[in-house]
Amino acid sequence: MRLGPIWVLVDHSRGQITFVTREMLQDANEAARPLGVQVWAILINGGDPAEEPWDKQIGAFGADYLLRVSVAGFPYLTAEACSFILEELSRQYEKPYLMIIANSIEGQEIAARLAMKWHTGYANDCVSFSIDLKGNVEATRITHGEQLETIVAFSKGPAVISFRPGSAGIGVPTEDRKAKEYSYQMDLTSHKFEQKVEGLLPGDPRKIDITEADFIVACGHGVGTQDDFLILQELADRLGAAVAGTRRANDKGWINIERRVGLTGKTVCPQFYMAVGISGAREHVVGMDTSKVVVAINKDPRAEIFRLAHLGIIGDAKEVMLALLQKLREQAI
């Protein structure tokens, strides 16, 4: 039985493929090799080919082919437009056997829409997948508030999955390997989509409600002084995060009451929560314990916050913040 290729939708940010794309490509490569199928990386609007050597980046992580799609006539690519483009590509090239898309806010929707267009199944939030020699695709999904995992099997192809970032890790890239590049031009000027984009409102981390922020840097009593809080504010700006805090930070006047998290404040569920100088009192933790990724900085190794932190940093909050800021400034030069 001859299987079609595996397609990976490249998630990129300003000239670099993201961590999850590297994971997806390496996982796709591992699944493809025993079956002798090819891995195609699909890159939509990846910038000028002369400036961005995507073929090397993508080839190093296991893709055989890179399909660069340049889209004209559409100022903002919605999930609807992306799924349309992928469907169009599946008509022009060999239809994939497995389609892998990063499980980002938009990625989920692209995957769901694509599954509808292909009249096939979609597995959301997968941490791993496999294709056996008979061509059966299985995927492991995280479900039930991340307490359980569900193994699903596709009975119809092409299988569409969205892949959770950070679930596979990345291995050693093959430096001297390049993906063979193809280009595809698409003009969407005359195409009528169901959704009409009226405007894009970028979120200002300093102004948005903390319940809607994806990234939060929260301060507690352990931050120290008002000057140290200003360092934290700059750090949050550099990370593109909103500033929140505990009741004590609010009492000190560093943050407004709208930015207070906990029993007497708001409940937040961001993608990333950095707790700086926060001990982890229950009154605060109830407002943020559903955060996806928690990084805590505290000098007390017995601080309660470390119980729920995915990464705990034991050290002086000010010193670590200054070092982190220095690193970020170096990267911004």
Added chain:
Amino acid sequence: MRIMVCVKQVIDVRAPLIVDRRTSIVTAPGTSPVINKADICAIETAMGLKGSIRAEVLAVSIGPAFADRALRYCLARGVDIAWRIWDESIALGDPYIIAEIIAEAAKISHCSVLLCGMASEDSQSAIVPALIAEKLGWPWVNRVVNIKLVENFTGVTVLQRGERGSRLEISCCLPSVLALYPALSGHQYVSARRLRAAERKPIQTYSLTQLGLQSHEVISHKSPIKVKKVRQPKPRTKRTVIASRQVSGEDLVWQMISGTSGKKENDNLARGEPIMLAERILEFLSEKGIFHRTKEFHKREI
């Protein structure tokens, strides 16, 4: 104008869960089922629309008699009509069957807007809104945080949640399916008096036949995806770029045992020089896809 809201009652996923190994049924002993968070947002949004345009709101839930509890809450919150759909042949865990039934209910109800949560907290399949829209042939918008109807009710303008708190303003025509992004706050308190009053309000029960569906059609429905097993998460080995020469003997042994970077699952604490700790934070954020090591990345916000 009629607005239909889909409501799902789920097990409390914050409680300890037990999985039946034979049937893969998940239970949370000692807890009561709760309404899916995103569905509560849908109810609140429907109530907001009802207040501004005098729409009639219909809440629909699929399930046996215990689903009445969720519908009673909806009635107490201000929903006008409540429908419960049930038949022994319905597999509640199959999103493809659920979507088929909801689509039929939407046709019968003659609603103009169908509101639902973008994913349920238990199975998190995140496919039902797409399937409903596909079956009805309606447009659908996902990750909705705010809805405004245009003046003559021919269309709708919504704010869609994007990455990092950004919003996309999107317009589409009616009828349409709008899937709400779950918000954690902003829900109105429903008093005990209103909950008691809702106990006396009627809930209409529909069978599959009344919706125009046949039980055998639903049973024989071929879902393209099948659940094989539900289990407690197993530790997974992760790839590592290269083994560090500076790792201790203990870590090397862990590397051999686990096949990974040698870290135990709970070994998440880091100590050392601030600059090293800062590097560790950036590495961690990069792993999680939160931070990208590009020179341009941080210029944007400044």
